Amino acid sequence: MVTQSHAAPFPDVDPERLLALVQAVRDTGYTFTTVTPATHARVNGRPGNSQAKSLRDVLGWSRPFADDLLPPTLLDALQRAEAVTRRPEGLRSTVRLSSLDQELFLHSAYPPSAADAVFFGPDTLRFVGAVLEHLQTRTTPVRRAVDIGCGSGAAGICVAKRLPDAEVVLVDINPAALRAAAVNARSAGVANVSLQQSDMLRAIEGRFDLIVSNPPFMIDQSARAYRHGGGPLGAGLSLSVIEAARERLAPGGSLVLFTGSAIVEGADPFRDAAGALCAEAGLTWTYREFDPDEYGEELDDPAYAEAERLALVILTATRS
Known part of the structure:
Protein backbone atom coordinates (compact mmCIF):
# COMPACT_ATOMS: atom_id res chain seq x y z
CA MET A 1 0.00 0.00 0.00
CA ALA A 109 15.43 9.02 4.24
CA TYR A 110 16.67 12.53 3.54
CA PRO A 111 16.01 14.99 5.04
CA PRO A 112 16.43 13.38 8.49
CA SER A 113 14.21 15.98 10.12
CA ALA A 114 12.21 13.75 12.49
CA ALA A 115 13.15 13.82 16.16
CA ASP A 116 13.80 10.06 16.07
CA ALA A 117 15.44 9.80 12.64
CA VAL A 118 17.93 6.93 12.24
CA PHE A 119 21.32 8.40 11.38
CA PHE A 120 23.83 7.09 8.86
CA GLY A 121 26.38 9.32 7.13
CA PRO A 122 30.06 9.99 6.47
CA ASP A 123 30.79 9.96 10.20
CA THR A 124 29.45 6.40 10.31
CA LEU A 125 32.16 5.31 7.89
CA ARG A 126 34.80 7.23 9.84
CA PHE A 127 33.60 5.77 13.14
CA VAL A 128 33.58 2.20 11.84
CA GLY A 129 37.07 2.71 10.43
CA ALA A 130 38.34 3.86 13.84
CA VAL A 131 36.77 0.86 15.58
CA LEU A 132 38.18 -1.64 13.10
CA GLU A 133 41.62 -0.03 13.37
CA HIS A 134 41.44 -0.55 17.13
CA LEU A 135 40.50 -4.20 16.70
CA GLN A 136 43.56 -4.74 14.52
CA THR A 137 45.92 -3.33 17.14
CA ARG A 138 44.49 -4.62 20.45
CA THR A 139 46.18 -7.61 22.06
CA THR A 140 43.48 -8.74 24.50
CA PRO A 141 40.43 -10.78 23.44
CA VAL A 142 36.94 -9.32 23.14
CA ARG A 143 34.32 -11.54 24.70
CA ARG A 144 31.64 -8.88 25.16
CA ALA A 145 31.18 -5.62 23.26
CA VAL A 146 28.55 -2.88 23.17
CA ASP A 147 27.72 -0.10 20.73
CA ILE A 148 26.17 2.80 22.70
CA GLY A 149 23.72 4.86 20.64
CA CYS A 150 24.01 2.34 17.84
CA GLY A 151 21.72 4.07 15.32
CA SER A 152 21.69 1.82 12.26
CA GLY A 153 23.93 -0.63 14.14
CA ALA A 154 26.75 -0.28 11.63
CA ALA A 155 29.72 -0.30 14.04
CA GLY A 156 28.44 -3.11 16.23
CA ILE A 157 27.54 -5.22 13.22
CA CYS A 158 30.99 -4.73 11.68
CA VAL A 159 32.52 -5.79 15.01
CA ALA A 160 30.25 -8.84 15.19
CA LYS A 161 31.29 -9.92 11.69
CA ARG A 162 34.94 -9.98 12.74
CA LEU A 163 34.40 -11.45 16.21
CA PRO A 164 31.81 -14.21 15.72
CA ASP A 165 32.51 -15.70 19.16
CA ALA A 166 31.91 -12.42 20.99
CA GLU A 167 28.58 -11.19 22.35
CA VAL A 168 27.80 -7.82 20.76
CA VAL A 169 25.03 -5.65 22.23
CA LEU A 170 23.48 -2.82 20.23
CA VAL A 171 22.02 -0.14 22.50
CA ASP A 172 19.92 2.89 21.64
CA ILE A 173 17.29 4.99 23.36
CA ASN A 174 15.43 5.34 20.04
CA PRO A 175 13.04 2.44 19.17
CA ALA A 176 13.20 3.36 15.48
CA ALA A 177 16.98 2.92 15.53
CA LEU A 178 16.64 -0.51 17.13
CA ARG A 179 14.16 -1.58 14.45
CA ALA A 180 16.60 -0.52 11.75
CA ALA A 181 19.57 -2.13 13.51
CA ALA A 182 17.72 -5.42 13.91
CA VAL A 183 17.04 -5.59 10.18
CA ASN A 184 20.61 -4.61 9.36
CA ALA A 185 22.04 -7.27 11.66
CA ARG A 186 19.93 -9.97 10.05
CA SER A 187 20.77 -8.69 6.59
CA ALA A 188 24.49 -8.95 7.43
CA GLY A 189 23.99 -12.50 8.72
CA VAL A 190 25.43 -11.92 12.20
CA ALA A 191 23.97 -14.23 14.85
CA ASN A 192 25.97 -12.90 17.82
CA VAL A 193 24.14 -9.57 18.12
CA SER A 194 21.46 -8.64 20.65
CA LEU A 195 19.53 -5.37 20.92
CA GLN A 196 18.43 -3.41 23.97
CA GLN A 197 16.62 -0.12 24.41
CA SER A 198 18.56 1.81 27.01
CA ASP A 199 19.69 5.29 28.00
CA MET A 200 23.46 4.75 27.94
CA LEU A 201 24.03 1.43 29.79
CA ARG A 202 21.36 1.86 32.46
CA ALA A 203 19.29 -1.12 31.24
CA ILE A 204 22.35 -3.33 30.61
CA GLU A 205 24.21 -5.39 33.20
CA GLY A 206 27.79 -6.53 33.34
CA ARG A 207 31.15 -5.38 32.04
CA PHE A 208 32.51 -5.10 28.53
CA ASP A 209 35.83 -5.71 26.86
CA LEU A 210 34.97 -3.20 24.15
CA ILE A 211 32.67 -0.19 24.26
CA VAL A 212 32.24 1.86 21.08
CA SER A 213 30.17 4.96 20.49
CA ASN A 214 29.59 7.76 18.00
CA PRO A 215 27.18 9.94 20.00
CA PRO A 216 25.50 13.10 18.71
CA PHE A 217 27.79 16.09 19.27
CA MET A 218 26.07 19.02 17.58
CA ILE A 219 24.06 21.84 19.13
CA ASP A 220 20.69 21.24 17.50
CA GLN A 221 17.92 23.75 18.18
CA SER A 222 15.31 21.07 17.37
CA ALA A 223 16.96 18.65 19.85
CA ARG A 224 16.77 15.75 17.40
CA ALA A 225 17.96 12.59 19.14
CA TYR A 226 20.41 11.56 16.42
CA ARG A 227 22.09 14.99 16.32
CA HIS A 228 21.80 16.93 19.59
CA GLY A 229 24.69 16.39 22.00
CA GLY A 230 23.56 18.79 24.70
CA GLY A 231 25.84 20.08 27.42
CA PRO A 232 28.71 22.50 26.77
CA LEU A 233 29.05 23.12 23.01
CA GLY A 234 27.34 19.81 22.23
CA ALA A 235 29.73 17.69 24.33
CA GLY A 236 27.20 16.48 26.91
CA LEU A 237 26.45 13.04 25.51
CA SER A 238 30.08 12.33 24.65
CA LEU A 239 31.08 13.02 28.25
CA SER A 240 28.20 10.83 29.46
CA VAL A 241 29.52 7.96 27.32
CA ILE A 242 32.92 8.27 29.01
CA GLU A 243 31.27 8.30 32.44
CA ALA A 244 29.28 5.17 31.58
CA ALA A 245 32.27 3.39 30.08
CA ARG A 246 34.64 4.02 32.97
CA GLU A 247 32.20 2.21 35.28
CA ARG A 248 31.68 -0.77 32.99
CA LEU A 249 34.98 -1.55 31.29
CA ALA A 250 36.38 -4.96 32.19
CA PRO A 251 40.12 -5.26 32.97
CA GLY A 252 41.92 -4.76 29.68
CA GLY A 253 38.75 -3.33 28.16
CA SER A 254 38.73 -0.28 25.91
CA LEU A 255 36.40 2.53 24.90
CA VAL A 256 36.59 3.82 21.33
CA LEU A 257 34.72 7.12 21.14
CA PHE A 258 34.35 8.93 17.81
CA THR A 259 32.87 12.39 18.29
CA GLY A 260 33.22 16.09 17.59
CA SER A 261 34.75 18.90 19.58
CA ALA A 262 34.26 22.65 19.31
CA ILE A 263 37.65 24.38 19.46
CA VAL A 264 37.62 27.74 21.27
CA GLU A 265 40.55 30.14 20.83
CA GLY A 266 42.89 27.24 20.07
CA ALA A 267 41.82 25.24 23.12
CA ASP A 268 39.88 21.97 23.20
CA PRO A 269 37.52 22.04 26.22
CA PHE A 270 36.18 18.56 25.44
CA ARG A 271 39.66 17.05 25.47
CA ASP A 272 40.34 18.57 28.87
CA ALA A 273 37.06 17.31 30.33
CA ALA A 274 37.42 13.85 28.77
CA GLY A 275 40.99 13.50 29.99
CA ALA A 276 39.96 14.41 33.53
CA LEU A 277 37.21 11.76 33.52
CA CYS A 278 39.65 9.11 32.29
CA ALA A 279 42.32 10.09 34.83
CA GLU A 280 39.84 9.96 37.71
CA ALA A 281 39.04 6.34 36.79
CA GLY A 282 42.66 5.35 36.30
CA LEU A 283 42.21 4.77 32.56
CA THR A 284 45.06 5.21 30.12
CA TRP A 285 43.90 7.22 27.13
CA THR A 286 44.90 8.59 23.77
CA TYR A 287 43.25 11.39 21.84
CA ARG A 288 43.71 12.64 18.32
CA GLU A 289 42.02 14.91 15.84
CA PHE A 290 40.76 12.81 12.97
CA ASP A 291 39.78 15.90 10.98
CA PRO A 292 40.56 19.42 12.23
CA ASP A 293 37.74 21.21 10.43
CA GLU A 294 34.34 19.71 9.62
CA TYR A 295 30.77 21.04 9.48
CA GLY A 296 31.90 24.65 9.08
CA GLU A 297 28.36 25.66 8.17
CA GLU A 298 27.33 24.96 11.77
CA LEU A 299 29.45 27.89 12.95
CA ASP A 300 26.74 30.22 11.63
CA ASP A 301 24.59 29.08 14.57
CA PRO A 302 24.81 31.68 17.38
CA ALA A 303 25.29 28.80 19.83
CA TYR A 304 28.78 28.38 18.34
CA ALA A 305 29.67 32.07 18.63
CA GLU A 306 32.81 31.25 20.64
CA ALA A 307 33.96 28.32 18.47
CA GLU A 308 36.52 28.78 15.71
CA ARG A 309 36.22 25.27 14.25
CA LEU A 310 34.60 21.88 14.79
CA ALA A 311 37.04 18.98 14.86
CA LEU A 312 36.30 15.27 14.58
CA VAL A 313 38.20 13.42 17.30
CA ILE A 314 38.90 9.87 18.47
CA LEU A 315 39.33 9.05 22.15
CA THR A 316 40.56 5.59 23.12
CA ALA A 317 40.55 4.78 26.85
CA THR A 318 41.71 1.48 28.35
CA ARG A 319 41.48 -0.08 31.80
CA SER A 320 44.74 -1.75 32.80
Missing part, protein backbone atom coordinates in the same frame (compact mmCIF):
# COMPACT_ATOMS: atom_id res chain seq x y z
CA VAL A 2 1.18 3.53 -0.79
CA THR A 3 0.18 5.88 2.00
CA GLN A 4 -0.96 9.44 1.38
CA SER A 5 0.51 11.03 4.51
CA HIS A 6 3.94 11.46 6.01
CA ALA A 7 5.23 8.10 7.25
CA ALA A 8 7.02 7.32 10.48
CA PRO A 9 10.78 7.99 10.40
CA PHE A 10 11.37 4.25 10.21
CA PRO A 11 8.66 1.71 9.43
CA ASP A 12 7.26 -0.31 12.31
CA VAL A 13 6.34 -3.30 10.16
CA ASP A 14 7.13 -6.99 9.88
CA PRO A 15 10.95 -7.08 9.68
CA GLU A 16 10.72 -9.88 7.13
CA ARG A 17 9.29 -7.37 4.67
CA LEU A 18 12.15 -4.98 5.29
CA LEU A 19 14.62 -7.83 4.85
CA ALA A 20 12.93 -8.73 1.59
CA LEU A 21 13.32 -5.13 0.45
CA VAL A 22 17.04 -5.11 1.26
CA GLN A 23 17.57 -8.38 -0.58
CA ALA A 24 15.65 -7.23 -3.62
CA VAL A 25 17.77 -4.09 -3.80
CA ARG A 26 21.00 -6.02 -3.18
CA ASP A 27 20.18 -8.31 -6.10
CA THR A 28 20.29 -5.30 -8.45
CA GLY A 29 23.93 -4.57 -7.57
CA TYR A 30 22.93 -1.29 -5.91
CA THR A 31 25.57 0.69 -3.99
CA PHE A 32 25.42 4.17 -2.48
CA THR A 33 27.71 6.29 -0.31
CA THR A 34 25.62 8.62 1.83
CA VAL A 35 26.91 12.20 2.08
CA THR A 36 26.35 14.95 4.62
CA PRO A 37 22.97 16.71 4.63
CA ALA A 38 24.65 19.88 3.34
CA THR A 39 26.16 18.05 0.35
CA HIS A 40 22.89 16.19 -0.19
CA ALA A 41 20.97 19.46 -0.42
CA ARG A 42 23.46 20.93 -2.88
CA VAL A 43 23.43 17.90 -5.18
CA ASN A 44 19.64 17.56 -5.11
CA GLY A 45 19.32 21.27 -5.82
CA ARG A 46 21.14 21.06 -9.15
CA PRO A 47 19.11 21.47 -12.35
CA GLY A 48 17.65 18.14 -13.44
CA ASN A 49 17.87 16.53 -9.99
CA SER A 50 14.38 17.29 -8.74
CA GLN A 51 13.03 13.91 -9.88
CA ALA A 52 14.56 10.44 -9.62
CA LYS A 53 15.86 8.75 -12.75
CA SER A 54 17.32 5.62 -11.15
CA LEU A 55 17.15 3.33 -8.13
CA ARG A 56 20.08 5.22 -6.58
CA ASP A 57 18.10 8.43 -6.90
CA VAL A 58 15.18 6.78 -5.08
CA LEU A 59 16.96 4.95 -2.25
CA GLY A 60 20.13 7.02 -1.99
CA TRP A 61 19.29 10.58 -2.94
CA SER A 62 15.70 10.35 -1.61
CA ARG A 63 14.24 12.00 -4.71
CA PRO A 64 10.55 11.73 -5.66
CA PHE A 65 9.83 9.25 -8.41
CA ALA A 66 7.12 8.35 -10.90
CA ASP A 67 4.98 5.26 -10.46
CA ASP A 68 6.57 3.52 -13.44
CA LEU A 69 10.26 4.28 -12.67
CA LEU A 70 11.07 1.12 -10.69
CA PRO A 71 10.56 -2.49 -11.79
CA PRO A 72 7.26 -3.79 -10.38
CA THR A 73 9.07 -6.21 -8.03
CA LEU A 74 11.01 -3.39 -6.38
CA LEU A 75 8.01 -1.11 -6.07
CA ASP A 76 6.07 -4.00 -4.55
CA ALA A 77 8.88 -4.63 -2.05
CA LEU A 78 8.80 -0.95 -1.02
CA GLN A 79 5.03 -1.02 -0.67
CA ARG A 80 4.97 -4.25 1.33
CA ALA A 81 7.56 -2.77 3.68
CA GLU A 82 5.37 0.37 4.03
CA ALA A 83 8.46 2.35 3.05
CA VAL A 84 6.94 4.60 0.39
CA THR A 85 4.58 7.57 0.55
CA ARG A 86 2.75 9.56 -2.08
CA ARG A 87 3.40 13.31 -2.13
CA PRO A 88 2.26 15.98 -4.62
CA GLU A 89 5.63 15.72 -6.40
CA GLY A 90 5.44 11.91 -6.69
CA LEU A 91 6.27 8.81 -4.69
CA ARG A 92 9.02 8.96 -2.06
CA SER A 93 10.86 6.27 -0.16
CA THR A 94 10.87 6.75 3.61
CA VAL A 95 14.14 4.82 3.97
CA ARG A 96 17.60 4.95 2.47
CA LEU A 97 20.10 2.17 1.81
CA SER A 98 23.82 2.89 2.17
CA SER A 99 26.90 0.81 1.46
CA LEU A 100 29.48 -0.12 4.08
CA ASP A 101 31.71 -3.16 4.60
CA GLN A 102 30.09 -4.95 1.63
CA GLU A 103 26.68 -4.64 3.29
CA LEU A 104 23.62 -2.46 2.76
CA PHE A 105 22.34 -0.56 5.81
CA LEU A 106 18.79 0.72 6.16
CA HIS A 107 18.36 4.15 7.71
CA SER A 108 16.11 7.20 7.50
Whole structure:
Protein backbone atom coordinates (compact mmCIF):
# COMPACT_ATOMS: atom_id res chain seq x y z
CA MET A 1 0.00 0.00 0.00
CA VAL A 2 1.18 3.53 -0.79
CA THR A 3 0.18 5.88 2.00
CA GLN A 4 -0.96 9.44 1.38
CA SER A 5 0.51 11.03 4.51
CA HIS A 6 3.94 11.46 6.01
CA ALA A 7 5.23 8.10 7.25
CA ALA A 8 7.02 7.32 10.48
CA PRO A 9 10.78 7.99 10.40
CA PHE A 10 11.37 4.25 10.21
CA PRO A 11 8.66 1.71 9.43
CA ASP A 12 7.26 -0.31 12.31
CA VAL A 13 6.34 -3.30 10.16
CA ASP A 14 7.13 -6.99 9.88
CA PRO A 15 10.95 -7.08 9.68
CA GLU A 16 10.72 -9.88 7.13
CA ARG A 17 9.29 -7.37 4.67
CA LEU A 18 12.15 -4.98 5.29
CA LEU A 19 14.62 -7.83 4.85
CA ALA A 20 12.93 -8.73 1.59
CA LEU A 21 13.32 -5.13 0.45
CA VAL A 22 17.04 -5.11 1.26
CA GLN A 23 17.57 -8.38 -0.58
CA ALA A 24 15.65 -7.23 -3.62
CA VAL A 25 17.77 -4.09 -3.80
CA ARG A 26 21.00 -6.02 -3.18
CA ASP A 27 20.18 -8.31 -6.10
CA THR A 28 20.29 -5.30 -8.45
CA GLY A 29 23.93 -4.57 -7.57
CA TYR A 30 22.93 -1.29 -5.91
CA THR A 31 25.57 0.69 -3.99
CA PHE A 32 25.42 4.17 -2.48
CA THR A 33 27.71 6.29 -0.31
CA THR A 34 25.62 8.62 1.83
CA VAL A 35 26.91 12.20 2.08
CA THR A 36 26.35 14.95 4.62
CA PRO A 37 22.97 16.71 4.63
CA ALA A 38 24.65 19.88 3.34
CA THR A 39 26.16 18.05 0.35
CA HIS A 40 22.89 16.19 -0.19
CA ALA A 41 20.97 19.46 -0.42
CA ARG A 42 23.46 20.93 -2.88
CA VAL A 43 23.43 17.90 -5.18
CA ASN A 44 19.64 17.56 -5.11
CA GLY A 45 19.32 21.27 -5.82
CA ARG A 46 21.14 21.06 -9.15
CA PRO A 47 19.11 21.47 -12.35
CA GLY A 48 17.65 18.14 -13.44
CA ASN A 49 17.87 16.53 -9.99
CA SER A 50 14.38 17.29 -8.74
CA GLN A 51 13.03 13.91 -9.88
CA ALA A 52 14.56 10.44 -9.62
CA LYS A 53 15.86 8.75 -12.75
CA SER A 54 17.32 5.62 -11.15
CA LEU A 55 17.15 3.33 -8.13
CA ARG A 56 20.08 5.22 -6.58
CA ASP A 57 18.10 8.43 -6.90
CA VAL A 58 15.18 6.78 -5.08
CA LEU A 59 16.96 4.95 -2.25
CA GLY A 60 20.13 7.02 -1.99
CA TRP A 61 19.29 10.58 -2.94
CA SER A 62 15.70 10.35 -1.61
CA ARG A 63 14.24 12.00 -4.71
CA PRO A 64 10.55 11.73 -5.66
CA PHE A 65 9.83 9.25 -8.41
CA ALA A 66 7.12 8.35 -10.90
CA ASP A 67 4.98 5.26 -10.46
CA ASP A 68 6.57 3.52 -13.44
CA LEU A 69 10.26 4.28 -12.67
CA LEU A 70 11.07 1.12 -10.69
CA PRO A 71 10.56 -2.49 -11.79
CA PRO A 72 7.26 -3.79 -10.38
CA THR A 73 9.07 -6.21 -8.03
CA LEU A 74 11.01 -3.39 -6.38
CA LEU A 75 8.01 -1.11 -6.07
CA ASP A 76 6.07 -4.00 -4.55
CA ALA A 77 8.88 -4.63 -2.05
CA LEU A 78 8.80 -0.95 -1.02
CA GLN A 79 5.03 -1.02 -0.67
CA ARG A 80 4.97 -4.25 1.33
CA ALA A 81 7.56 -2.77 3.68
CA GLU A 82 5.37 0.37 4.03
CA ALA A 83 8.46 2.35 3.05
CA VAL A 84 6.94 4.60 0.39
CA THR A 85 4.58 7.57 0.55
CA ARG A 86 2.75 9.56 -2.08
CA ARG A 87 3.40 13.31 -2.13
CA PRO A 88 2.26 15.98 -4.62
CA GLU A 89 5.63 15.72 -6.40
CA GLY A 90 5.44 11.91 -6.69
CA LEU A 91 6.27 8.81 -4.69
CA ARG A 92 9.02 8.96 -2.06
CA SER A 93 10.86 6.27 -0.16
CA THR A 94 10.87 6.75 3.61
CA VAL A 95 14.14 4.82 3.97
CA ARG A 96 17.60 4.95 2.47
CA LEU A 97 20.10 2.17 1.81
CA SER A 98 23.82 2.89 2.17
CA SER A 99 26.90 0.81 1.46
CA LEU A 100 29.48 -0.12 4.08
CA ASP A 101 31.71 -3.16 4.60
CA GLN A 102 30.09 -4.95 1.63
CA GLU A 103 26.68 -4.64 3.29
CA LEU A 104 23.62 -2.46 2.76
CA PHE A 105 22.34 -0.56 5.81
CA LEU A 106 18.79 0.72 6.16
CA HIS A 107 18.36 4.15 7.71
CA SER A 108 16.11 7.20 7.50
CA ALA A 109 15.43 9.02 4.24
CA TYR A 110 16.67 12.53 3.54
CA PRO A 111 16.01 14.99 5.04
CA PRO A 112 16.43 13.38 8.49
CA SER A 113 14.21 15.98 10.12
CA ALA A 114 12.21 13.75 12.49
CA ALA A 115 13.15 13.82 16.16
CA ASP A 116 13.80 10.06 16.07
CA ALA A 117 15.44 9.80 12.64
CA VAL A 118 17.93 6.93 12.24
CA PHE A 119 21.32 8.40 11.38
CA PHE A 120 23.83 7.09 8.86
CA GLY A 121 26.38 9.32 7.13
CA PRO A 122 30.06 9.99 6.47
CA ASP A 123 30.79 9.96 10.20
CA THR A 124 29.45 6.40 10.31
CA LEU A 125 32.16 5.31 7.89
CA ARG A 126 34.80 7.23 9.84
CA PHE A 127 33.60 5.77 13.14
CA VAL A 128 33.58 2.20 11.84
CA GLY A 129 37.07 2.71 10.43
CA ALA A 130 38.34 3.86 13.84
CA VAL A 131 36.77 0.86 15.58
CA LEU A 132 38.18 -1.64 13.10
CA GLU A 133 41.62 -0.03 13.37
CA HIS A 134 41.44 -0.55 17.13
CA LEU A 135 40.50 -4.20 16.70
CA GLN A 136 43.56 -4.74 14.52
CA THR A 137 45.92 -3.33 17.14
CA ARG A 138 44.49 -4.62 20.45
CA THR A 139 46.18 -7.61 22.06
CA THR A 140 43.48 -8.74 24.50
CA PRO A 141 40.43 -10.78 23.44
CA VAL A 142 36.94 -9.32 23.14
CA ARG A 143 34.32 -11.54 24.70
CA ARG A 144 31.64 -8.88 25.16
CA ALA A 145 31.18 -5.62 23.26
CA VAL A 146 28.55 -2.88 23.17
CA ASP A 147 27.72 -0.10 20.73
CA ILE A 148 26.17 2.80 22.70
CA GLY A 149 23.72 4.86 20.64
CA CYS A 150 24.01 2.34 17.84
CA GLY A 151 21.72 4.07 15.32
CA SER A 152 21.69 1.82 12.26
CA GLY A 153 23.93 -0.63 14.14
CA ALA A 154 26.75 -0.28 11.63
CA ALA A 155 29.72 -0.30 14.04
CA GLY A 156 28.44 -3.11 16.23
CA ILE A 157 27.54 -5.22 13.22
CA CYS A 158 30.99 -4.73 11.68
CA VAL A 159 32.52 -5.79 15.01
CA ALA A 160 30.25 -8.84 15.19
CA LYS A 161 31.29 -9.92 11.69
CA ARG A 162 34.94 -9.98 12.74
CA LEU A 163 34.40 -11.45 16.21
CA PRO A 164 31.81 -14.21 15.72
CA ASP A 165 32.51 -15.70 19.16
CA ALA A 166 31.91 -12.42 20.99
CA GLU A 167 28.58 -11.19 22.35
CA VAL A 168 27.80 -7.82 20.76
CA VAL A 169 25.03 -5.65 22.23
CA LEU A 170 23.48 -2.82 20.23
CA VAL A 171 22.02 -0.14 22.50
CA ASP A 172 19.92 2.89 21.64
CA ILE A 173 17.29 4.99 23.36
CA ASN A 174 15.43 5.34 20.04
CA PRO A 175 13.04 2.44 19.17
CA ALA A 176 13.20 3.36 15.48
CA ALA A 177 16.98 2.92 15.53
CA LEU A 178 16.64 -0.51 17.13
CA ARG A 179 14.16 -1.58 14.45
CA ALA A 180 16.60 -0.52 11.75
CA ALA A 181 19.57 -2.13 13.51
CA ALA A 182 17.72 -5.42 13.91
CA VAL A 183 17.04 -5.59 10.18
CA ASN A 184 20.61 -4.61 9.36
CA ALA A 185 22.04 -7.27 11.66
CA ARG A 186 19.93 -9.97 10.05
CA SER A 187 20.77 -8.69 6.59
CA ALA A 188 24.49 -8.95 7.43
CA GLY A 189 23.99 -12.50 8.72
CA VAL A 190 25.43 -11.92 12.20
CA ALA A 191 23.97 -14.23 14.85
CA ASN A 192 25.97 -12.90 17.82
CA VAL A 193 24.14 -9.57 18.12
CA SER A 194 21.46 -8.64 20.65
CA LEU A 195 19.53 -5.37 20.92
CA GLN A 196 18.43 -3.41 23.97
CA GLN A 197 16.62 -0.12 24.41
CA SER A 198 18.56 1.81 27.01
CA ASP A 199 19.69 5.29 28.00
CA MET A 200 23.46 4.75 27.94
CA LEU A 201 24.03 1.43 29.79
CA ARG A 202 21.36 1.86 32.46
CA ALA A 203 19.29 -1.12 31.24
CA ILE A 204 22.35 -3.33 30.61
CA GLU A 205 24.21 -5.39 33.20
CA GLY A 206 27.79 -6.53 33.34
CA ARG A 207 31.15 -5.38 32.04
CA PHE A 208 32.51 -5.10 28.53
CA ASP A 209 35.83 -5.71 26.86
CA LEU A 210 34.97 -3.20 24.15
CA ILE A 211 32.67 -0.19 24.26
CA VAL A 212 32.24 1.86 21.08
CA SER A 213 30.17 4.96 20.49
CA ASN A 214 29.59 7.76 18.00
CA PRO A 215 27.18 9.94 20.00
CA PRO A 216 25.50 13.10 18.71
CA PHE A 217 27.79 16.09 19.27
CA MET A 218 26.07 19.02 17.58
CA ILE A 219 24.06 21.84 19.13
CA ASP A 220 20.69 21.24 17.50
CA GLN A 221 17.92 23.75 18.18
CA SER A 222 15.31 21.07 17.37
CA ALA A 223 16.96 18.65 19.85
CA ARG A 224 16.77 15.75 17.40
CA ALA A 225 17.96 12.59 19.14
CA TYR A 226 20.41 11.56 16.42
CA ARG A 227 22.09 14.99 16.32
CA HIS A 228 21.80 16.93 19.59
CA GLY A 229 24.69 16.39 22.00
CA GLY A 230 23.56 18.79 24.70
CA GLY A 231 25.84 20.08 27.42
CA PRO A 232 28.71 22.50 26.77
CA LEU A 233 29.05 23.12 23.01
CA GLY A 234 27.34 19.81 22.23
CA ALA A 235 29.73 17.69 24.33
CA GLY A 236 27.20 16.48 26.91
CA LEU A 237 26.45 13.04 25.51
CA SER A 238 30.08 12.33 24.65
CA LEU A 239 31.08 13.02 28.25
CA SER A 240 28.20 10.83 29.46
CA VAL A 241 29.52 7.96 27.32
CA ILE A 242 32.92 8.27 29.01
CA GLU A 243 31.27 8.30 32.44
CA ALA A 244 29.28 5.17 31.58
CA ALA A 245 32.27 3.39 30.08
CA ARG A 246 34.64 4.02 32.97
CA GLU A 247 32.20 2.21 35.28
CA ARG A 248 31.68 -0.77 32.99
CA LEU A 249 34.98 -1.55 31.29
CA ALA A 250 36.38 -4.96 32.19
CA PRO A 251 40.12 -5.26 32.97
CA GLY A 252 41.92 -4.76 29.68
CA GLY A 253 38.75 -3.33 28.16
CA SER A 254 38.73 -0.28 25.91
CA LEU A 255 36.40 2.53 24.90
CA VAL A 256 36.59 3.82 21.33
CA LEU A 257 34.72 7.12 21.14
CA PHE A 258 34.35 8.93 17.81
CA THR A 259 32.87 12.39 18.29
CA GLY A 260 33.22 16.09 17.59
CA SER A 261 34.75 18.90 19.58
CA ALA A 262 34.26 22.65 19.31
CA ILE A 263 37.65 24.38 19.46
CA VAL A 264 37.62 27.74 21.27
CA GLU A 265 40.55 30.14 20.83
CA GLY A 266 42.89 27.24 20.07
CA ALA A 267 41.82 25.24 23.12
CA ASP A 268 39.88 21.97 23.20
CA PRO A 269 37.52 22.04 26.22
CA PHE A 270 36.18 18.56 25.44
CA ARG A 271 39.66 17.05 25.47
CA ASP A 272 40.34 18.57 28.87
CA ALA A 273 37.06 17.31 30.33
CA ALA A 274 37.42 13.85 28.77
CA GLY A 275 40.99 13.50 29.99
CA ALA A 276 39.96 14.41 33.53
CA LEU A 277 37.21 11.76 33.52
CA CYS A 278 39.65 9.11 32.29
CA ALA A 279 42.32 10.09 34.83
CA GLU A 280 39.84 9.96 37.71
CA ALA A 281 39.04 6.34 36.79
CA GLY A 282 42.66 5.35 36.30
CA LEU A 283 42.21 4.77 32.56
CA THR A 284 45.06 5.21 30.12
CA TRP A 285 43.90 7.22 27.13
CA THR A 286 44.90 8.59 23.77
CA TYR A 287 43.25 11.39 21.84
CA ARG A 288 43.71 12.64 18.32
CA GLU A 289 42.02 14.91 15.84
CA PHE A 290 40.76 12.81 12.97
CA ASP A 291 39.78 15.90 10.98
CA PRO A 292 40.56 19.42 12.23
CA ASP A 293 37.74 21.21 10.43
CA GLU A 294 34.34 19.71 9.62
CA TYR A 295 30.77 21.04 9.48
CA GLY A 296 31.90 24.65 9.08
CA GLU A 297 28.36 25.66 8.17
CA GLU A 298 27.33 24.96 11.77
CA LEU A 299 29.45 27.89 12.95
CA ASP A 300 26.74 30.22 11.63
CA ASP A 301 24.59 29.08 14.57
CA PRO A 302 24.81 31.68 17.38
CA ALA A 303 25.29 28.80 19.83
CA TYR A 304 28.78 28.38 18.34
CA ALA A 305 29.67 32.07 18.63
CA GLU A 306 32.81 31.25 20.64
CA ALA A 307 33.96 28.32 18.47
CA GLU A 308 36.52 28.78 15.71
CA ARG A 309 36.22 25.27 14.25
CA LEU A 310 34.60 21.88 14.79
CA ALA A 311 37.04 18.98 14.86
CA LEU A 312 36.30 15.27 14.58
CA VAL A 313 38.20 13.42 17.30
CA ILE A 314 38.90 9.87 18.47
CA LEU A 315 39.33 9.05 22.15
CA THR A 316 40.56 5.59 23.12
CA ALA A 317 40.55 4.78 26.85
CA THR A 318 41.71 1.48 28.35
CA ARG A 319 41.48 -0.08 31.80
CA SER A 320 44.74 -1.75 32.80
